[in-house]
Amino acid sequence: MKLATGDRTIRFLSTVFASMILLLIAVIVYELFKGSELSIGRFGLKFLVTTTWDPVNEVFGALPFIFGTIVSSVIALIIALPISIGIAVFLSELAPQAIRPSVSLMIELLAAIPSIIYGLWGLFVMVPFLQMYVEPVLSRYFGSIPLFGGVPIGVGMLAGGIILSIMIIPTIASISRDIFNTVPMLYKEAGFALGMTRWEVISKIVFPHSRSGLTGAVMLGFGRALGETMAVTMVIGNAPSISASLFAPSYTIASVIANEFTEATTKLYVSSLIELALILFAISMVFNAVARLLVSRERIVQ
């Protein structure tokens, strides 16, 4: 009898604690909705398309921040994707066994560096470098394209995108590496037997086999970029404007919350910031939820 009690207790307790994770998600959604009630009631769906952010007159719109968040993440992805795939190919197909673990470790360490350190490094090292060497050159040769127009001041969309790309490379690279590792050796050997070059085996056998997992890896990286706060806040310039230029300062959802939350004086102001958090939560949850499905499906095959 006593025996069964102990068994039942641990089963019950562990079930309760596990259910707390589900409860937690519900609590997060509830708290965010409750906090943004005031702002949702006042602005409704117009909040999403308004470009004004004016705390003095209490007019709040999320569009510049949504724009900044998505564009900086897309830039990050454009830079990070080819490099990450390159690293994953190197780690799973090319690297000599002797150096594979240490290179893997170093790429994973890139993910372990706190984002505030990226921000610090970005602000004091990367931004001056961009301002002095990269942006003037780009604007001299491509200045007529709006993308590279404007004054090169270092901080801005380009700096934000680059720092984000460095931060998502380890995420995309390590998941892609794991996924490439699940491709059966037999398929690759069949390719080589047909006289394919190494790159042909990688691009025509390994990549197609990993397609859905790769999509998941990319979405996870993108989701991480969307929610990243400190590093971006320190280098993106923090101005709620929508500009075609990569050099122009911008603002992301996470950054505006980080910068203005403690200074928000009125209830509507706080509520608008919480609604921004709700939007960010919703976008990144969608990307995460889909990405997890894609990645786990691929891993089950293994």
Next chain:
Amino acid sequence: MSSLSYLKRRAVNSLMLVLSYGSAMFGVAVLLLILLYTMARGASAINWDFFVRLPRPTGESGGGIANAIVGSFVVVGVASAIAIPIGIMAGIYLAEFGKNRLAPVVRYFADVLNGIPSIVAGIVAYTMVVLPMHEFSAFSGGVALSLLMLPIITRTSEELLKTVPDTIREAALALGIPRWKVTIFIVLRTALTGIITGIMLAVARVGGETAPLLFTAFNNSFMSLRLDQPISTMTVLIYNYASSPYRDWNEIAWGTAFVLIAIVLVVNIVSKLFTKAKYAL
């Protein structure tokens, strides 16, 4: 004709392989660049006083970050106290009692929760703890970090409990040991080293978080151990001092970054070596 296309294929092959090598070198180079630069610049700001003194106003030399180091440990301690028991229990559930419909759902949402932007965790802790308490506090900072820690600990515990072979469970059960004792004293015990390593990694990860602490733990210029008062942390201090216009404060930010990065690196490398020794297959 055919030899031309052969040459072209060879050329494409070489080019792509070189690019792949290049990407890996780029990744390693960026890591070394950031690490070495932070180490070199931070080292010059560090001396004994740095660890034992409180911050001084700008212009006065000789200040330290003792309160921020202590504060970081306090906040992470609160987070651990909340997240570790829940996480391990949830992990036990997933690994040991997870053959039902609820488990995959929990597992999936734990993964999804793992992707929650850290600033959102801060907002939730703010509305849940700071608003009712009417005060920024070390406790609310700990709550924010525990939200980020929980899914990591849950999934790590699960994965490691699952590495314990079923034969061990069966052997113990065959000896007549009740299931709950098997779970706690045999399965959990066997996986403990790995779980502790996983916890260390989770601690190092949330210890480097800044965003959720900005409006929960907030800031404090003095030494504080009280959970109901604002508290200084290393990460928030780096942010404040790096954004300030004063050069000497900027240097303190670099010094603090050095301390932070040293802790993170040591924990990561030690735990990697640990897991490798224990679970080398």
